[in-house]
Amino acid sequence: MEKTIATKTQEEQWMVQNQVFRIYDLVFRLPPQAQSVNFEIRRDDHIKYLTKCLKHLEPSFAVLDAKYCLSLLFSLYRHYGVMKNVGYQFEALYVKPFCLLILSRPWLCYWIIHSIALLGDCVDDKLENGAIDFLRRCQDPNGGYGGGPGQLPHLATTYAAVNSLITLGGHRSLSSINRKKLHTFLLRMKDTSGGFRMHDGGEVDVRACYTAISVASVLNILDDSLVQNVGDYILSCQTYEGGIAGEPGSEAHGGYTFCGLAAMVLINEVNRLDLPALINWVVFRQGVECGFQGRTNKLVDGCYSFWQGGVAVIVQRLHATVNEQLGLPNTFNYDCRTDSDHDSTNSDGEQCSEGTSSPVNDINEPMQEGKADASPSVGLNSYGYNFIKRPIGMRPIFHSMALQQYILLCTQEEAGFRDKPGKRRDLYHTCYVLSGLSISQHSSVKGADSPPLPKDIMGPYSNLLEPVQPLHNIILDKYFEAYEFFARS
Ligand SMILES: CC(C)=CCC/C(C)=C/CC/C(C)=C/COP(=O)(O)OP(=O)(O)O
Numbered sequence: 001m002e003k004t005i006a007t008k009t010q011e012e013q014w015m016v017q018n019q020v021f022r023i024y025d026l027v028f029r030l031p032p033q034a035q036s037v038n039f040e041i042r043r044d045d046h047i048k049y050l051t052k053c054l055k056h057l058e059p060s061f062a063v064l065d066a067k068y069c070l071s072l073l074f075s076l077y078r079h080y081g082v083m084k085n086v087g088y089q090f091e092a093l094y095v096k097p098f099c100l101l102i103l104s105r106p107w108l109c110y111w112i113i114h115s116i117a118l119l120g121d122c123v124d125d126k127l128e129n130g131a132i133d134f135l136r137r138c139q140d141p142n143g144g145y146g147g148g149p150g151q152l153p154h155l156a157t158t159y160a161a162v163n164s165l166i167t168l169g170g171h172r173s174l175s176s177i178n179r180k181k182l183h184t185f186l187l188r189m190k191d192t193s194g195g196f197r198m199h200d201g202g203e204v205d206v207r208a209c210y211t212a213i214s215v216a217s218v219l220n221i222l223d224d225s226l227v228q229n230v231g232d233y234i235l236s237c238q239t240y241e242g243g244i245a246g247e248p249g250s251e252a253h254g255g256y257t258f259c260g261l262a263a264m265v266l267i268n269e270v271n272r273l274d275l276p277a278l279i280n281w282v283v284f285r286q287g288v289e290c291g292f293q294g295r296t297n298k299l300v301d302g303c304y305s306f307w308q309g310g311v312a313v314i315v316q317r318l319h320a321t322v323n324e325q326l327g328l329p330n331t332f333n334y335d336c337r338t339d340s341d342h343d344s345t346n347s348d349g350e351q352c353s354e355g356t357s358s359p360v361n362d363i364n365e366p367m368q369e370g371k372a373d374a375s376p377s378v379g380l381n382s383y384g385y386n387f388i389k390r391p392i393g394m395r396p397i398f399h400s401m402a403l404q405q406y407i408l409l410c411t412q413e414e415a416g417f418r419d420k421p422g423k424r425r426d427l428y429h430t431c432y433v434l435s436g437l438s439i440s441q442h443s444s445v446k447g448a449d450s451p452p453l454p455k456d457i458m459g460p461y462s463n464l465l466e467p468v469q470p471l472h473n474i475i476l477d478k479y480f481e482a483y484e485f486f487a488r489s
């Protein structure tokens with residue numbers, strides 16, 4: 001069983017809290033002149049580390065396959081009672097780490113390639129071509145992507161492969177995806193409940209619903225047969241706390257809440273969720289340590305900067321639906337907010353009062369002249385595009401500067417990012433901490449095209465990362481390139 005705060009030993013609790021609160025003290029309780037805190041992102045070091053990881057990944061693909069077979073052989077020996085001790089040791093040392101590594105190579109590609117793109121860089125041609133060719137080999141002849149060549153297709157690795165290829169961009173990469181076969185695979189994963197299962201004979205959960213809907217939407221292959229009843233399934237996972245669980249009857253969790261909310265937006269059924277309850281749940285997940293926790297009474301963790309932060313920024317574009325559910329007038333009131341609750345001037349210095357702002361449109365209504373696109377696209381595959389083109393109608397519902405502080409001071413290592421002080425860096429946390437930092441930095445802008453103000457960036461303005469399409473967690477420019485590419489083909 002996982003340890004909660006309550007079940008951790010005194011010593012473990014002290015270690016985590018002492019380190020996190022030391023930083024908290026430094027930032028919040030000391031006068032600014034006494035703070036010798038470096039908030040700068042070590043951009044070059046992160047890029048160097050990530051590129052090195054990708055380089056190591058590429059030539060080791062074949063080697064890993066061979067070692068995997070060997071480790072399975074030892075595992076079999078152990079189960080049949082032959083070479084029991086040697087088998088145990090070998091399994092602990094090699095089988096488990098290799099299984100994890102070998103089954104998740106499209107994920108490793110995505111975490112690395114997306115992180116490099118967030119930092120404003122790209123991989124060189126050799127690495128790019130290597131990654132495209134490798135992902136092509138992970139594609140199943142009957143559609144979908146496995147964790148490596150010849151492995152069973154799986155929705156999570158399909159999502160990671162598609163997001164990687166879109167992030168690499170360009171004709172060679174985008175056209176390597178067999179969309180027709182992928183649609184067949186997605187239909188095969190569809191369950192009678194309306195949800196999706198992760199792989200043939202696998203578990204049905206909200207993660208599967210999201211990964212299926214996300215890839216179908218961005219590849220322009222979403223249709224009624226895929227959408228049917230998936231909203232019912234996700235709705236049945238919203239808990240009494242307001243967040244969304246992995247499956248009906250489970251506990252609300254940030255990862256699944258992001259998946260459920262993003263999927264509901266992509267199928268245009270987000271108004272069926274209880275959004276005020278969801279907002280109430282997510283705002284209380286940001287702790288005094290400034291980072292987010294994944295669920296009630298658990299420790300903060302850098303990766304929830306994206307899962308929970310992502311929920312918070314998606315909600316910012318759902319102001320019309322939230323107002324409707326609260327029985328409030330449908331007003332666009334972003335301009336009426338200021339940094340001080342008592343200040344009645346808007347960001348342009350004009351006087352304004354609550355409730356007198358301009359009307360807003362719902363997700364599929366034409367955008368207001370001058371606010372965003374005058375003619376949004378129509379159809380099942382356009383909800384994500386229209387969503388990102390909408391103006392942001394609500395100020396951040398989380399403390400963006402505090403989250404940026406947690407990220408920069410508690411999760412940044414010399415190179416790479418981690419969960420919290422005391423943990424080691426890894427590629428998953430590097431990817432989701434950077435994704436969380438990006439959405440946090442861009443959470444105060446009013447539209448997809450405006451850059452953030454320096455006051456909304458913790459540290460030097462050079463810390464600014466590339467913006468993402470939060471519904472897919474793909475770099476915004478690359479998302480638009482893919483949207484146009486697949487709209488034509
Ligand atoms: C796109 C995609 C595949 C999304 C996955 C979403 C995601 C991160 C789900 C989290 C799963 C989960 C229950 C973690 C709890 O781990 P824990 O008990 O170790 O962590 P905790 O103590 O923070 O809850």
Ligand SMILES: [Zn+2]
Binds near residue numbers: 302303304419429
């Ligand atoms: Zn984590």
